[in-house]
Amino acid sequence: MEKYLTWYKEIIKKNGIKNTVQKEAVLNVLIKASSHLTVEEIYQQIKDVKIGLATVYRSLKLFEDLGIAKEIPMGGARYYELKLFGKKPLHIHFKCMNCNAMTDIDDTETNLDYIRLNQKVEHKMGLEVNDANITLLGLCKECREKLNAQTK
Amino acid sequence: MEKYLTWYKEIIKKNGIKNTVQKEAVLNVLIKASSHLTVEEIYQQIKDVKIGLATVYRSLKLFEDLGIAKEIPMGGARYYELKLFGKKPLHIHFKCMNCNAMTDIDDTETNLDYIRLNQKVEHKMGLEVNDANITLLGLCKECREKLNAQTK
């Protein structure tokens, strides 16, 4: 947590960008959440810090450029989450078509399977893969059982 | 091609929807392109057919509901492409971060690898996977070579 902040400060200094309360507030929300959030959700959590919506947008775009954050577009909405920062090199999103909930599939082995597969593609196609957006669509466990119980 | 049209007409009849020149025009663009297009790109190709932008949107949404087309969100923009219609049960998109080109990775074996992996997740997590959006980000072959040549 502290480590993230320190690392972030080095990055922006190296790029001649100034640190501000606002940028740090946005970053902190992302760190604490450690999962995908919409711009609005981020804004709601820090609007007491005297920050304008525009600044939230600007900060997120900056973080994206610096490789700190990542955008995940999903059916009209745009989610943001921390990228790299060591922990999660890749993970998979799952969206339930029935209840519209969006969750992470947080299974190390599965994630590694996907990373391995991405590398296979990289070599086979002669390109360089730096990142991957993987979203599975279907029915979550709960909805699946509920729908099956109704025998339709 | 003709087969698609016939199939489509059966589907919409079954749902009590009326066929029109406009809907068919949108569908034809998708069939001919057989790859991802933005709403604007679709509109440009058929605006001579006397069609309004709103109708393109409405048709695409309808096609999505009927399971004919599929939306692929990518960094702010929304792409559409034909779904199912037999041929491609899943395929992977690749976006080059340098030239911004978006291409399909059209390799049967690779696609099958991903489908197998998706099924593995399905069983492991107890959910039902009906569809998947997979987009890889990185450098395409051309840009990779170009950038390497510059030795930076």
Place this chain on the structure above:
DNA sequence: CTACCTGCAAAACGTTTGCAAGACG
């Protein structure tokens, strides 16, 4: 002290909607 950053409000953008007119079956 200078360059960068911010908030605000206005503008731009993509998408959706209400409505009256039109077309399909």
Place this chain on the structure above:
DNA sequence: CGTCTTGCAAACGTTTTGCAGGTAG
């Protein structure tokens, strides 16, 4: 004929931008 569909323009929500003032380094 009735219902579904269309084009248009207005409405809408989200994202971006210009600008004058503020702040970090």
